[in-house]
Amino acid sequence: MTAATRESSRAELDALLRSGPFHLALRAAIEHSGLTLEALRVRLARRGIKLSLASLxxxxxGRSRPERTDSLRALRVIEHILDLPAQSLTALLGPPRPRGRWTQREAGYRRYDGILEPAAPLTQAIEPVLGPSDRQLRVFSQEDVVTVGPDRTIRRIRTRAVLRSLEQGADRYLAVLRGEPGSDPAALVPAARQNCRLGRVSRHSASPVVVAELLFDRELRAGETHLLEYEFRLDSPVPSHDHRRGFRYPADSYVASVHFDVSAMPARCHRFRREPFSAERVESELPITRDRSVHLAARDVPRGVMGVSWRWD
Incomplete structure (x- = not known):
């Protein structure tokens, strides 16, 4: 492998380690290492890890993935053998695949637990439109454009996303919005704008949560990307204090911009990040531009919550 080829191989591997899918990242890591599967199996055996060539x-x-305790232990050793950052492959797996009817339902209620609250109403709104699991897709890049009106409420959130399919057959995306506490769920109105069409819409009966099914024109191939654009209109009288995006899986990049009405300028704005199951928010102040907007931009986005907050007084 020439130096240029190796550099190109490393760049491709780094991109796959950021956004997946798991099987392509593993394959690229093995190829970049120069090891054969047999050589990898032998090195695992030397460390007391028995793993068959068929499993590798x-x-x-993409025909199976490590899920059991011994398989996950083997994967951590593989990361070390292939000289990869710890947990870089493991993070691409996402949550375990549910097994059985009751296990599937129980796992569903953990779908947003530790990410966005209230987790139970979010899951209850998602279940009627779940269809193919959203574990089939990963966010390659995402941009939110948020408009705050003169009444200090978020009026519109427009999202442009590039999604990567992890396996054959992905044909829809679930857009989820949690409105301000106390707002009417019926006041959260989704719309498809580009490369998708609106399918089923589910609202929670009591909490301000809406889920919109965005349908693609065809099924995606494994590794294929899809660009789409959608928006939510918010006809709610409840003032807003932040815009947040929950990431259940790592993403390659995220941009969020917030635009304020001239008569509703905040005193200060901050970007913030919160890890799953943590109440602590890491904040830093954002400058407000002359056109009354702020933005954040992030690469290698981890699981958790990221967003922009503002203070009126």
């Missing part, structure tokens, strides 16, 4: 082959071709 299935993992790198």
């Amino acid at each position: 082959s299935y993992w790198q071709h």
Whole structure:
């Protein structure tokens, strides 16, 4: 492998480690290392890890993935053998695949637990339109454009996203919005704008949560990307104090911009980040531009919550 080829191989590997899918990232890491599957199996055996060639082959071709305790231990050793950052492959797995009817329902209520609250109403609104699991897709890049009106309420959130399909057959995306506490769920109105069409819409009966099914024109191939644009209109009288985006899986990049009406300028704005299951927010102040807007931009976005907050007084 020439130096230029190796550099290109490393760049491709780094991109896959940021956004997945898991099997392509594993395959790229093995190829970049120069090891054969047999050589990798032998090195694992020297460390007391027994893993068959068939399992390694299935993992790198997406036919199965490590889920059991011994398999996850083997994956951590593989990361070390291939000279990868710790947890870089493990993070691409996401939550375990549910098994059985009751396990599936129980896992559903943990879907947003530790990410966005209230987790139970979010899950209850998602279940009627779940269809194919959203674990089939990962966010390659995402941009939110938020408009705050003169009454200090968020009027519109427009989102442009590039999604990567982890496996054959992904044909829809679930857009989820949690409105301000006390707002009417019926006041959260979704719309499809580009490369998708609106399918089923589910609202929670008591909490301001809405889920919109965005349908693609065709099924995506494994590794294929899809660009779409959608928006939510918010006809709610409840003032807003922040815009937040929950990431259940790592994402390659995220941009959020907030635009304020001239008669509703905040005193200060901050970007913030919160890890899953943590109450602590890491904040830093954002400058307000002359056109009354602020923005944040992030690369290698981890699981958790990221957003922009503002103070009126």
